[in-house]
Amino acid sequence: MKDSNCIFCKIANGEIPSATLFEDEMVRVILDISPASKGHALILPKDHYANLYEIDEEVAKHVIVTAKRQAIKMKEALGVEGINIVQNNGEIAGQTVFHYHMHIVPRYEGDKVNIKWEPGELSEKDKEELVKKLSL
Numbered sequence: 001m002k003d004s005n006c007i008f009c010k011i012a013n014g015e016i017p018s019a020t021l022f023e024d025e026m027v028r029v030i031l032d033i034s035p036a037s038k039g040h041a042l043i044l045p046k047d048h049y050a051n052l053y054e055i056d057e058e059v060a061k062h063v064i065v066t067a068k069r070q071a072i073k074m075k076e077a078l079g080v081e082g083i084n085i086v087q088n089n090g091e092i093a094g095q096t097v098f099h100y101h102m103h104i105v106p107r108y109e110g111d112k113v114n115i116k117w118e119p120g121e122l123s124e125k126d127k128e129e130l131v132k133k134l135s136l
């Protein structure tokens with residue numbers, strides 16, 4: 001399913017041109033227009049899923065396999081020193097385009113990428129409660 005109002009549907013399906021690194025029947029990999037670092041890429045499914053909660057599981061599997069392949073290419077071709085995989089869900093988490101996408105962010109010594117948080121503490125009470133509530 002596509003969403004006619006969604007810019008990533010249009011990019012993923014080739015209606016809007018993009019700097020494409022890879023394409024197959026399920027996904028398109030493009031360069032991010034406002035990169036966090038050199039080579040920052042996005043994996044877009046061709047069908048519209050707003051976020052991780054909605055994405056089809058087969059598509060999700062294909063996205064991560066594509067990420068692995070693209071990451072290896074980045075390592076070989078750019079000599080990147082590390083890679084962060086980022087995937088935002090919901091405005092509070094930093095999602096700005098509501099069509100599922102995965103960021104592949106190459107890391108270099110001295111880059112300006114900031115993906116950090118202050119480590120907290122897992123209390124015994126929280127641990128017990130969370131294991132109870134979150135076990136699948």
Ligand code: AMP
Pocket residue numbers: 007018030031032033034035042087088094095096097098
């Ligand atoms: P997020 O904040 O996770 O929703 O990420 C959206 C990403 O899409 C940002 O990194 C934007 O720079 C990128 N972006 C938005 N519009 C375009 C576009 N037309 N082509 C390529 N990347 C885009």
Ligand code: ZN
Pocket residue numbers: 002003006007008009010047048049098099
């Ligand atoms: Zn879409």
